[in-house]
Amino acid sequence: MTHRRWFTPWLLAGPAILWLAVFNLWPAVNTVILSFTNAKPIGGGRFTGLENYGRLLDDAQLADALLNSIVFMLVCLPLLTVLPLLLALLVQRRIPGITFFRTAFYTPVIASAVVVALIWGWVLDDRGLVNGLLGQSGLSRSPVPFLTDRWLLLFSAIALTVWKGLGYYMVIYLSALANVPRELHEAAAVDGAGPLSRFRHVTLPGVRPTMVLISALISVSSLRVFSELYVLSNGLGGPGGRDMSVVMLIQMYSRGFNGHLGYASALSLLLFVVTLGPMLFLLRLNRKAA
Amino acid sequence: MTTAREPGTTAGTERARTKPVRTKPARTKPARGFNTPSPARTAARYLLLVLVLLLVTGPFLWQLSTSLKGATEDVYSRTPSFLPDHPTIGNYGQxxxxxxxxxxxxxxxxxxxxxxxxxxxxxxxxxxxxxxxxxxxxxxxxxxxxxxxxxxxxxxxxxxxxxxxxxxxxxxxxxxxxxxxxxxxxxxxxxxxxxxxxxxxxxxxxxxxxxxxxxxxxxxxxxxxxxxxxxxxxxxxxxxxxxxxxxxxxxxxxxxxxxxxxxxxxxxxxxxxxxxxxxxxxxxxxxxxxxxxxxxxxxxxxxxxxxxx
Incomplete structure (x- = not known):
């Protein structure tokens, strides 16, 4: 026996189990229940059957939001699987001062998305740094509407997401690179393989599983975008509200006079369904590793 | 709800797959030619590191600089200047x-x-x-x-x-x-x-x-x-x-x-x-x-x- 009284483990795990039930399992169940009602921030709550789900089908803003997520994913996937690997190779060798560079490259990761978006909003402003430099160099006469054009705003949000994510994935790659046996590199070098050939035949195969893992992580996070778009567009979602993400729609419908908690819940379940694929894939990768 | 961490993040999954092929007996000292790059290469590495550093810290420094610029100073940058002319911490009070x-x-x-x-x-x-x-x-x-x-x-x-x-x-x-x-x-x-x-x-x-x-x-x-x-x-x-x-x-x-x-x-x-x-x-x-x-x-x-x- 590891303990004398049968309830000791339940006593220790009690608070966590309470949180599991109250703040995780119950809200999950309640999301499903709410999605069949017309619950409002004030009042409502009548059962309305599949009405909210019908509304999902002809919501033009949702269609835009899903399109935005796909664009987000398509741009972020190649950039954030390749650039952080190159960055990790750059900071891998323990040369003097490398800890400083590593820490500096990680800084955008620990900064709040709100802080980062406010900084970029200022850098990309009509009268901001980038437009100032562009105007000065004569590259563009009128300011580039980074934050007021439907597509430029989306790409600005993508750019800052990539910039903020570099350090995060760099650290994961750094950890993976540390696990590629030195002997393989040395053997390849002895056999006359140059740096490029060693990268292709030793490094790449060594970090391939990590690349798969990172792709899955990026797929999930592309679907969960919120703060970047929200802050860059001042909470409005760009021209005509076309630069919304699914999470922005969820937030929009959970508050205010036009709020609709039932519909927000249906949107949440949609978000759950589209993230489930990459999430389960991630969990399987984790299982295999353990 | 954390931003810096995603559930299920595990590094080191590749350990199992790479075969530990050993063609030479293990040494205590690594071979010279392999491990010590030429000075030119090290210089190139530092140059790249500094370039990335500018790219990563640039926006933060620009924001810091803006926060220190006085009310009379033009922050809208026809000619962007990173160093405030009249540095002030008054903005923090305001x-x-x-x-x-x-x-x-x-x-x-x-x-x-x-x-x-x-x-x-x-x-x-x-x-x-x-x-x-x-x-x-x-x-x-x-x-x-x-x-x-x-x-x-x-x-x-x-x-x-x-x-x-x-x-x-x-x-x-x-x-x-x-x-x-x-x-x-x-x-x-x-x-x-x-x-x-x-x-x-x-x-x-x-x-x-x-x-x-x-x-x-x-x-x-x-x-x-x-x-x-x-x-x-x-x-x-x-x-x-x-x-x-x-x-x-x-x-x-x-x-x-x-x-x-x-x-x-x-x-x-x-x-x-x-x-x-x-x-x-x-x-x-x-x-x-x-x-x-x-x-x-x-x-x-x-x-x-x-x-x-």
């Missing part, structure tokens, strides 16, 4: 006139403190029970903790709001901090940490007649300090940086946390970029200090291939 920024900072600290306390206590106790005590139903409980990991926080945020409102905690800092006060991922991380403590230590203590509390306090805890500090750091960062949840829960501008307050400042006083810049620096600098102080813990694990995101 932010406090525009919004109660120090109250916001205090609110963020309160939320972070509740989350850290809850996670340290709750996850330690539960992690120990799940890893070290055998009891009926343990498997089921563990499975449920694991299952929550496939649920992104945003999915349940609406019904969490409904719940918090039902508890009478809407528009309340306790309502902001309570749901994250015991994070499921951290319970699992603590369980993993406790499971790695050698079983012999426990056995020996059992023979000596040690109870559950003594084993947790004297054998478990000293061996999981590393994981505990990682959880403290990331809980702080997560709570301090979180935006969506406090944005949904809070109404009263007096109760805003820093992130929500900054967005509010941006919406109301967008005319003066110096003030917004000063505000972002107030939100950003504490996190840099905390991370700079704790980065030892963090990068130590990375090189051993053991970091969890």
């Amino acid at each position: 932010v406090a006139d525009a919004i109660p920024v120090w109250t916001y900072a205090l609110n963020s600290v309160i939320v972070a403190a509740v989350c850290i306390t809850g996670n340290v206590v709750g996850c330690t106790l539960a992690g120990f029970a799940l890893a070290r005590l055998r009891f009926r139903g343990a498997k089921l409980v563990l499975g449920l903790f694991l299952a929550t990991l496939v649920l992104p926080g945003e999915v349940t945020i609406v019904s969490q709001y409904v719940l918090v409102r039902g508890l009478g905690l809407a528009d309340n800092l306790l309502g902001v901090s309570l749901p994250g006060a015991i994070a499921m991922l951290n319970v699992l991380l603590m369980r993993t940490a406790f499971a790695a403590v050698p079983a012999e230590l426990d056995q020996a203590a059992l023979v000596d007649g040690a109870g559950v509390w003594q084993r947790l306090w004297h054998i478990g805890l000293p061996n999981v300090r590393g994981m505990l500090s990682v959880i403290v750091i990331f809980t702080f960062i997560g709570a301090w940086d979180d935006f969506l949840w406090p944005l949904i829960v809070l109404n009263d501008p007096q109760k805003y946390t820093l992130t929500v307050g900054l967005q509010y400042l941006d919406g109301t006083f967008s005319a003066n970029p110096r003030l917004i810049a000063a505000g972002t620096m107030i939100a950003f600098l504490p996190i840099v200090v905390v991370f700079a102080l704790c980065q030892r813990f963090f990068f130590k694990g990375v090189e051993e291939g053991a970091v969890k995101g």
Whole structure:
């Protein structure tokens, strides 16, 4: 026996189990229940059957939001699987001062998305740094509407997401690179393989599983975008509200006079369904590793 | 709801796949030609490092510079200058006139403190029970903790709001901090940490007649300090940086946390970029200090291939 009284483990795990039930399992169940009602921030709550789900089908803003997520994913996937690997190779060798560079490259990761978006909003402003430099160099006469054009705003949000994510994935790659046996590199070098050939035949195969893992992580996070778009567009979602993400729609419908908690819940379940694929894939990768 | 961590992040999955092919006998000293690059290459590496450094820190420095520029100085940059002509910290005082920024900072600290306390206590106790005590139903409980990991926080945020409102905690800092006060991922991380403590230590203590509390306090805890500090750091960062949840829960501008307050400042006083810049620096600098102080813990694990995101 590891303990004398049968309830000791339940006593220790009690608070966590309470949180599991109250703040995780119950809200999950309640999301499903709410999605069949017309619950409002004030009042409502009548059962309305599949009405909210019908509304999902002809919501033009949702269609835009899903399109935005796909664009987000398509741009972020190649950039954030390749650039952080190159960055990790750059900071891998323990040369003097490398800890400083590593820490500096990680800084955008620990900064709040709100802080980062406010900084970029200022850098990309009509009268901001980038437009100032562009105007000065004569590259563009009128300011580039980074934050007021439907597509430029989306790409600005993508750019800052990539910039903020570099350090995060760099650290994961750094950890993976540390696990590629030195002997393989040395053997390849002895056999006359140059740096490029060693990268292709030793490094790449060594970090391939990590690349798969990172792709899955990026797929999930592309679907969960919120703060970047929200802050860059001042909470409005760009021209005509076309630069919304699914999470922005969820937030929009959970508050205010036009709020609709039932519909927000249906949107949440949609978000759950589209993230489930990459999430389960991630969990399987984790299982295999353990 | 943490920004810096995703559930299920594991590095080091590739260890199993790469075959340890050894063509030469192991040496104590590495071969010269392989390990020592030419000075030109090292110089090129530093050059690249500095270039990336400019790209990464440039926007932060630009913001810092804007926050220090005086009212008479042109911040709209026909000719951008990184160094303020008349550096002043007056903007930091003026932010406090525009919004109660120090109250916001205090609110963020309160939320972070509740989350850290809850996670340290709750996850330690539960992690120990799940890893070290055998009891009926343990498997089921563990499975449920694991299952929550496939649920992104945003999915349940609406019904969490409904719940918090039902508890009478809407528009309340306790309502902001309570749901994250015991994070499921951290319970699992603590369980993993406790499971790695050698079983012999426990056995020996059992023979000596040690109870559950003594084993947790004297054998478990000293061996999981590393994981505990990682959880403290990331809980702080997560709570301090979180935006969506406090944005949904809070109404009263007096109760805003820093992130929500900054967005509010941006919406109301967008005319003066110096003030917004000063505000972002107030939100950003504490996190840099905390991370700079704790980065030892963090990068130590990375090189051993053991970091969890």
